[in-house]
Structure formats: structure tokens, C-alpha cells
Amino acid sequence: MGKNMTQSASIKGGVNTDLRHDSAIKHVSGRAEYTDDIPEPIGTLHAYLGVSNVAHATLNGIDLEAVRAAPGVVGVLTAADIPGHNDVSPTGRNDEPVFPTEKIEFHGQPLFAVVADTRDNARRAAERAVVDCDVLRHALDPIAAQDAGYPHITDNLTLARGAAEAEMPKATNRVAGRMSIGGQDHMYLEGHIAFAIPGEDDDVIVHCSTQHPSEAQHMVAHVLGVPSNAVVVNVRRMGGGFGGKESQMNLFCVVAAMAAKKWNVPVKIRPDRDQDMTATGKRHDFVVDYEVGFDNDGRIEAVKGDFAARCGWSSDLSGPVTDRALFHADNAYFYPHVKLVSQPMKTNTVSNTAFRGFGGPQGVVAAERMIEEIAYALGKDPLEVRKANFYGGEGRDLTPYHQQVEDNILDRLIGELEDTSEYQARRQAILEHNAKGGIIRKGIALTPVKFGISFTATWYNQAGALVHVYNDGSIHLNHGGTEMGQGLNTKVAQVVAEAFQVDFDTIKITKTTTEKVPNTSATAASSGSDLNGMAALNACDQIKERLVAFAVEEWGVSADEVEFQPNQVRVGSEVFAFGDFVKRAYMARVQLSAAGFYKTPKIHWDRAAGKGRPFYYYAYGAACSEVSIDTLTGEYVIDRTDILHDVGNSLNPILDKGQVEGAFIQGMGWMTTEELWWDDKGALRTHAPSTYKIPLASDRPRIFNVNLADWSENRELTIKRSKAVGEPPFMLGIAVLEALSMAVASVADYKTCPRLDTPATPERVLMAVEQLKGA
Structure with a gap:
């Protein structure tokens, strides 16, 4: 140790460089392990959901005798078996029961869960239930829901600037229309799945495919009636998410955990693709009524928009999704006078949820439709109209x-x-x-x-990370983000490699777990690298600060004379291999672990004021x-x-x-x-x-x-x-x-x-x- 070394040109795999996904070879060779690949302990049971075959009804009762008598069935879970709270609403509105007790709200709604020795036996048994209900009229789309007098599923939002109502009649030209914007299924390669393993006392470990481990942890604890510290949620990787696993995984985690604790055995639940698609939410459909006023050059003078959305039977994330549609209804264009209103409609369909863009794409489509209307009305190239309305310059730089x-x-x-x-x-x-x-x-x-x-919910703009430097120089990285194929783990590891000036291969990226980084936000809103990268960098900076202080004390140099170079550390005139330097620090009892944290600055939002x-x-x-x-x-x-x-x-x-x-x-x-x-x-x-x-x-x-x-x-x-x-x-x-x-x-x-x-x-x-x- 302490021997002089020749500095290499650069590290392998730092930031701003092309580096393949850390699991790429595993993905294409089939060696990447997902939740369903975890070896099942002896005695593992399998759950399956029993669902409604009507869209809207008063629920009188469910005869489960034939279900319980089916081959391989160990038991059935209903609302009566929930030890804590019968609710998995991600926004705390208490409007999303695990299993309903009074009303059926959509075709395909989970009513109970069967637990059996095999998944096939559980699936077949679920079909034997006899549901006693009185069928009611249903509304499937936002316009039908409005016509039927259905309520907003969550509070609506108005964004306004200027005087759209007064200025629209004065516009040189006006066009009004309606656009229907379809929804979208997430169609991830890996469907929803949860695998729960019971522990002693209140403890339970849940392996699952979720973008929001902390929310899944909270929901399991909430339904079981135990504190969050009794629940551990683990996510190594997902086979795609796109927002569909931000809140929709909660139900599956809860069912697996309830069954695991009730029968004290591991329990897995994995719906087939049909049930996955019918029982879980999608991108929101919108019907947009718009009016745009514009001059003869195609410049927008005023805009009014009413954004009605198919939200489904419960609020889920429809509030922030429909809010975000309004946030992006300007896209790239300045509206001198504007009034935008959301109409988040309750419907008798599955509760729609987050999807890549989170309502933003629907707003952008509406903006582009208005540009298109102007272009055809004036006989212009739509690109010419777009350029004429771009944000830019003083007085044309304020959003709605x-x-x-x-x-x-x-x-x-x-x-x-x-x-x-x-x-x-x-x-x-x-x-x-x-x-x-x-x-x-x-x-x-x-x-x-x-x-x-x-995130438009300001409190979600925070992240944590945990970095360990072991005494051989190898590094362990954990952060609150989840890997769903997008390369988040690779990027954050590149940040850590750059910080310590070590090769990418020095770093071990581990599963996301609520045991290591608590109270994390969903990996969503495009913020995974922004938040978790900064949190990891904060942890690295803490460790580096301790290492520099150690070098200053040990060798009597100034802090400026300590430099992290590619795979080595220079202290004054001496250069050490990174692992050798870390070993010396360990022997001197320097703390080589740090929890990092980051919160996004500058952001604030007053929803009531729309500003x-x-x-x-x-x-x-x-x-x-x-x-x-x-x-x-x-x-x-x-x-x-x-x-x-x-x-x-x-x-x-x-x-x-x-x-x-x-x-x-x-x-x-x-x-x-x-x-x-x-x-x-x-x-x-x-x-x-x-x-x-x-x-x-x-x-x-x-x-x-x-x-x-x-x-x-x-x-x-x-x-x-x-x-x-x-x-x-x-x-x-x-x-x-x-x-x-x-x-x-x-x-x-x-x-x-x-x-x-x-x-x-x-x-x-x-x-x-x-x-x-x-x-």
C-alpha cells in the first residue's frame, strides 16, 4: 500500500458515456430474475381473484360454498377477512375497497380471492362462486356519465389567465369542436404479481412488481392493521411498468400478504393476461370540447377547453392525471387568454391510473388539434402556425x-x-x-x-439512497427508484462511479427494498434519474468528505492535495489504488457508509389558486x-x-x-x-x-x-x-x-x-x- 501508480486515462462507465443496460445480457439470455422466478418454498399456496360479471349492481351476497369445496382449495378471502382497513386508495380518499361489501362498480371488479395448492386450481375454483346482486344502470364513458348525472370522482381543476370568456367573442376568427382521445393499456411484458412470505410477529416480506414500493408497504400495513415497519417490500426489477404498476399493484400485494399471514405460508398471486387487463386501470380516455380564437396570421388570441375524462369507479390517481392534462394543454404555445377546466368523471369501468405522460399527452393532443384547426381554416401549413404561437419573448412566456x-x-x-x-x-x-x-x-x-x-404533488419530489464502500474498495448501491427496463440502475451507478472515479464494474446494484431506503416516491413523472441520481451523489459526497478528512489528518496535507483520480486516490505526492486507500480508511475507523437525500428545489403549487x-x-x-x-x-x-x-x-x-x-x-x-x-x-x-x-x-x-x-x-x-x-x-x-x-x-x-x-x-x-x- 502507498506505492506510486500511473494514472489511467479515464474510468470505464462514467456519466455522459454510452454504456449498455447493466442487465441487458440477462434480459436477452433469459437469466434476468423477476418475481415469478423466485424459488417457491415448500408449501407455497397460490391465490386468484374472483371477479364480477356485471358492470353495476347492488351486492346482496356471494355464495362461496362451491368455491371452498373445489379441488385444492385451502380457503377464500373476502372483505370480512380483512384485519385492518378495507381500502387501498393511493390518495387516501377511502374509496377503493380491496373487496366490495355493498356495490359492484365495474365488470371485472375483484370480489374475493381463492387460495389453493396450485394457481390453476385457484383459477378454476373462482369461477364457481354464485353472486347475488341487483343489476343497476351503468355509464361507461365520460359523456354518458355526465348525461346520467354521475359525480366527479375527485375535485376538478380550473386553470385561467387573462379573460378568455370576455375575449373569445372579440377574436378575429373562432373555431369550436370536440375531440375524443382514446385510452391505452400498459401491455407490459410482465403482468402484475406479488409473492408474500410471512415472518414472526406481524412481519411479512412481499416480493412484487411495483413502481412504488413504499406505497405498497403502506397499503399492506394499512389493510393488515400493522405498522409499516412490519412490512418489507422488495423489487429487483420489473418487466415493464409505464405507470401501470404505480398504484395498481397494491391490490395484489395486499391479497398475497393477507393470505400469507392468515395461513402462515408463502402465497403468490399472478393473474393471467385477461384478468390483468380487465381488473387493472389504464390511460384515461378524454373527451375535449375546445374553442380557439385566432387572427388572420394564425396567432392564437384566446382558448377555452373542457376536459372530461373516463376515470373509473374510484379516484385512484385521476385527480393529478386530469390536472396534468390541463398543465400540458398549451404544449409549446402561448395562449394570451385561456380558461381550461377538468371534468374527472366517475364511470362504471376499471379505475384508470398513471400511464407514461400522466395525462400530459392528452393535453398535448388537444393543443395540436387546435393548431390544426387554425391551419385548415386559414389554408396554412400547420408548422407555420406552430412557429407563430411558440412561447418566446417578454409577455409571451407565461403558462396557463x-x-x-x-x-x-x-x-x-x-x-x-x-x-x-x-x-x-x-x-x-x-x-x-x-x-x-x-x-x-x-x-x-x-x-x-x-x-x-x-411531480405535481410537491412532496413526491424527494428521494433517498444508501451507499456502502466496503474495505476492499467495492461499492454497494441502493436507492429508492425501481428498475423497469429503462436503465435507471445503470444511470445511478454511473453517477456513483463518476463520483468516486472508479470503474462501473466496481459497483454492485441491489434490489429496491423498503428495508434500506424508506418513504420513497414512485418511480414515475420522469424523475427517476433526477431524484435518485442526486440522492446517490449526496451519499457519495458524504463518504468522500470523510475520506478527504482522513487523508488530511493521516498525511498532513491540505484538502486540495487529496484528489480522486481514475481508480486511485492522490494524497500529496503519493498515489494509492482506490481499494488500498479505502482499506487504510477502514483501519482508521472511518465511516464508509452514507444515506443520501435530495429534494427538488424551487417548485411550489397552489392548486386552489391555479398558480x-x-x-x-x-x-x-x-x-x-x-x-x-x-x-x-x-x-x-x-x-x-x-x-x-x-x-x-x-x-x-x-x-x-x-x-x-x-x-x-x-x-x-x-x-x-x-x-x-x-x-x-x-x-x-x-x-x-x-x-x-x-x-x-x-x-x-x-x-x-x-x-x-x-x-x-x-x-x-x-x-x-x-x-x-x-x-x-x-x-x-x-x-x-x-x-x-x-x-x-x-x-x-x-x-x-x-x-x-x-x-x-x-x-x-x-x-x-x-x-x-x-x-
Whole structure:
């Protein structure tokens, strides 16, 4: 120890470098372990949900005699078996019972759980229940719910600035319309699953696939009637989440834990895909009534919008989701006078929940529809109208929620993409192609995204991390975020590697567990790297400060003479291998462990006033998409997509690029093919991959160019000046809808906005073509 070493050029796997996902090889080789791969102890039992086959009814009783008598059945759980509170509402509204006692609220609602020796026996037994109920009328969509006098499922929100009511009648031009925006199933590869192992006293350990371990911990404790310290929730990784595992996993964790404690054996619950899709929430459908006033140059003068949402039978996260739809109903555009109102409607459907973008995409679509309306009314290129209405300059930088837009880079971003995608030349060629008539019509659109980053619930903007440096120099990293394939663990480990100046392989990334980092926020709102990266860096800085103090005392040098270099530490004129230096510190009884913490600064929000700074910063992006449609069938292909997206100073460019690509495809699917359909009995009929169409590899753009704005750097002090990338690029898929709209409009010489509802399936495209032909 203490021998001089030659400094290497750099560490392997620090920040701002391309580094593959730490579990990539495990993913593609099948060696990545998920909850269902955990070895089952002898005696493990399996649970399955018994669900309603009506959409709305008074519940008189359930005859479970045949269920209990079925082969392999150990017992049944009902509301009467709940030792604590019969509620798993994530917002504490006490409106989401584990099992209902008085009313059935949607087709597919869990009514009880069967516990048996095998999953198949439990599933078959659940079908034997006889439910006694009096069927009531039901409402499945927000407009039907309004007509039936259904209440708001949670408090609505109004965002207002200026005098929209007074100024709208004075507008030079006015257009009003209605747009239906479809929902979306999360369609993760790994469905919901929970595996509970009972311990002594009140203790229970729950392994599950959740984006919010602390909430799952709280819910299990709440339902069991025990303190949170009796419940441990573990998450090694998820096979996808997209928001669907933020609150919806609570029910499954609770059922597994209840059964495990009741029979004192391990219990696993894993619904099949059909039950997973019918019993858990989705992206909110919206019906938006809008009115926009504008001048002859296409500049917006006033906007009014009413956003009615299908929220489902309980509040879940519908309050913040419908709030966020309003926050993004401006997208990239300044509204001089604006009034936006949310209508979160109760419906007799599964309770809708978080989904990538959290209501933001629905708001952005509405904004783009209004831009499109203006363009067709004035005979202009929609991109020209977009540019005319961008935020920018004094007096045009205040959002409807009164936050100043200080970091707008859209002029440069859009300009670059317009050039690199050759938008103008291609648009002219498309106009010439369509002018010839013919069956195949083409369209092109270039659309922007401005997306605010932070939880709108201010208290969620915090994170913790735990870092141990062992006396051989190896490092153990734990943080409150969850890994669902997005590469969060890799990015945070890169931050730690950079902080200590050690190779990435030095760091062991461990499962997320409530035992190590308490009171964590959901891995959502695109804030995973922002929050957990900063918390981990805080822990590293604490340890480094102790190590520097040790070196100063031990070698009699100044703090400036202690430097962490690649895989080594320089102390004065001596250089030590990192592991050797740490060993010396350990021998000197230096604490080599730290709990880090971070809370996002500057943000505040007054919901009652509709004013504040709910977002720390904005992320920007743009997509240019070209499509071809068959006017005889409505079928279409995406010929080309060019994307330029802003991730600030990227922590890991290759992972960020992958997130942009995946988000675009998922957003494209939401806009085009992913259709949710309920029959007149209230049953979801698109409940499996056989009936619900997500994009395939063959649906991707034939030419797909994706680039990051490598010149961008976050003005705010985020982790290494990076920007969030999880949600913002999802809205780039809207470019496909806008391009389809242009192609459809060509059959009527672009005189009329086609007003495509989403998803713009081939059927909807064909109907729009026929309608314009007949106009």
C-alpha cells in the first residue's frame, strides 16, 4: 500500500458515456430474475381473484360454498377477512375497497380471492362462486356519465389567465369542436404479481412488481392493521411498468400478504393476461370540447377547453392525471387568454391510473388539434402556425398555470429538425403527389413537445439512497427508484462511479427494498434519474468528505492535495489504488457508509389558486413523420420519422436514445392502433394480445432517424445537467396522427380539418375519407 501508480486515462462507465443496460445480457439470455422466478418454498399456496360479471349492481351476497369445496382449495378471502382497513386508495380518499361489501362498480371488479395448492386450481375454483346482486344502470364513458348525472370522482381543476370568456367573442376568427382521445393499456411484458412470505410477529416480506414500493408497504400495513415497519417490500426489477404498476399493484400485494399471514405460508398471486387487463386501470380516455380564437396570421388570441375524462369507479390517481392534462394543454404555445377546466368523471369501468405522460399527452393532443384547426381554416401549413404561437419573448412566456417559461429551445430545435428532415421539400413533393389524385395519399407533419418535469404533488419530489464502500474498495448501491427496463440502475451507478472515479464494474446494484431506503416516491413523472441520481451523489459526497478528512489528518496535507483520480486516490505526492486507500480508511475507523437525500428545489403549487411553479424545468423534442394511406381501405404505413430530442447533458446517450425510440413507438400505438372497447354490458372485450393491437416491429417507420440534441444542457442544477427522458418523447407519436390528418384532408383539397378521433385506426381513417369525399 502507498506505492506510486500511473494514472489511467479515464474510468470505464462514467456519466455522459454510452454504456449498455447493466442487465441487458440477462434480459436477452433469459437469466434476468423477476418475481415469478423466485424459488417457491415448500408449501407455497397460490391465490386468484374472483371477479364480477356485471358492470353495476347492488351486492346482496356471494355464495362461496362451491368455491371452498373445489379441488385444492385451502380457503377464500373476502372483505370480512380483512384485519385492518378495507381500502387501498393511493390518495387516501377511502374509496377503493380491496373487496366490495355493498356495490359492484365495474365488470371485472375483484370480489374475493381463492387460495389453493396450485394457481390453476385457484383459477378454476373462482369461477364457481354464485353472486347475488341487483343489476343497476351503468355509464361507461365520460359523456354518458355526465348525461346520467354521475359525480366527479375527485375535485376538478380550473386553470385561467387573462379573460378568455370576455375575449373569445372579440377574436378575429373562432373555431369550436370536440375531440375524443382514446385510452391505452400498459401491455407490459410482465403482468402484475406479488409473492408474500410471512415472518414472526406481524412481519411479512412481499416480493412484487411495483413502481412504488413504499406505497405498497403502506397499503399492506394499512389493510393488515400493522405498522409499516412490519412490512418489507422488495423489487429487483420489473418487466415493464409505464405507470401501470404505480398504484395498481397494491391490490395484489395486499391479497398475497393477507393470505400469507392468515395461513402462515408463502402465497403468490399472478393473474393471467385477461384478468390483468380487465381488473387493472389504464390511460384515461378524454373527451375535449375546445374553442380557439385566432387572427388572420394564425396567432392564437384566446382558448377555452373542457376536459372530461373516463376515470373509473374510484379516484385512484385521476385527480393529478386530469390536472396534468390541463398543465400540458398549451404544449409549446402561448395562449394570451385561456380558461381550461377538468371534468374527472366517475364511470362504471376499471379505475384508470398513471400511464407514461400522466395525462400530459392528452393535453398535448388537444393543443395540436387546435393548431390544426387554425391551419385548415386559414389554408396554412400547420408548422407555420406552430412557429407563430411558440412561447418566446417578454409577455409571451407565461403558462396557463402562471409559470414562466425560461428555458425554451424550440426555435433552434425545430429549425434543426426542419432542415435535417428536409421537411419543406418533402411537404411540397407530397402536395404535388396528392394533387394527382389516386388511391394512395400522403401526409407529413412536424410537431413539437414541451413537457414539464416534476411531480405535481410537491412532496413526491424527494428521494433517498444508501451507499456502502466496503474495505476492499467495492461499492454497494441502493436507492429508492425501481428498475423497469429503462436503465435507471445503470444511470445511478454511473453517477456513483463518476463520483468516486472508479470503474462501473466496481459497483454492485441491489434490489429496491423498503428495508434500506424508506418513504420513497414512485418511480414515475420522469424523475427517476433526477431524484435518485442526486440522492446517490449526496451519499457519495458524504463518504468522500470523510475520506478527504482522513487523508488530511493521516498525511498532513491540505484538502486540495487529496484528489480522486481514475481508480486511485492522490494524497500529496503519493498515489494509492482506490481499494488500498479505502482499506487504510477502514483501519482508521472511518465511516464508509452514507444515506443520501435530495429534494427538488424551487417548485411550489397552489392548486386552489391555479398558480405556481409545479415544474423544475422543461424537456423539449420534435418529430417529423410521413405517412401513406390507402383511401379505399383506410390502411396506412409510416414511411419515415425523424426525431430530435432534448435530454440535456445526457447521463447515458445510448440508453436515452433507446428511451426516445421506444416512447415514440408506444405513443404512435396509442395514436393509431391501441383501441379499448367495452360492449353494452360493460365488459372490456379488448382484453388480450389477440384483441388489442400494440405496434409490431413491422409497424415501425420504414425510415427511422433518431438523434439527441447534444448541444443542450439543463439550465437548472440537475444531476450532471441532464434532463428527464422517460415521458417527454412519448408525445412525439402525435406527429403520426397529424400526418394522417393531412393525408385524409387531401381528398377535399385541405379545406376541412378531418377531426380524427384517436386511436386513428384504419376504420376511422376510412370513415374520415368517405365523410370528406361526400362533403
